[in-house]
Amino acid sequence: MSTLKDCNDDHRRVGAATANAEDAALWRWFSMLMQEARIRWCRGHAGYFVSVDHQHVATEADFDAAIRAAKKKCSNITATRKRQLL
Numbered sequence: 815m816s817t818l819k820d821c822n823d824d825h826r827r828v829g830a831a832t833a834n835a836e837d838a839a840l841w842r843w844f845s846m847l848m849q850e851a852r853i854r855w856c857r858g859h860a861g862y863f864v865s866v867d868h869q870h871v872a873t874e875a876d877f878d879a880a881i882r883a884a885k886k887k888c889s890n891i892t893a894t895r896k897r898q899l900l
Contacts, residue, residue: 860873862880
């Protein structure tokens with residue numbers, strides 16, 4: 815018989831696995847762009863500025879948030895370009 819605690823534990827495990835997968839995908843994306851010299855960042859007064867393919871894509875207060883925002887913006891740009899090609 816499953817208890818409420820068992821259900822909560824299951825939800826936590828699924829949440830942790832999802833977060834780990836998302837982090838792994840993010841840092842694989844970052845590593846690929848680093849190897850190809852396509853991503854650049856610098857720290858300024860407003861936080862971290864991130865550029866991909868010489869285009870500014872994100873500014874956030876901390877590095878992790880800036881890279882996550884850059885990936886999200888680049889994913890949105892790619893999805894929009896794919897829709898335009900259809």
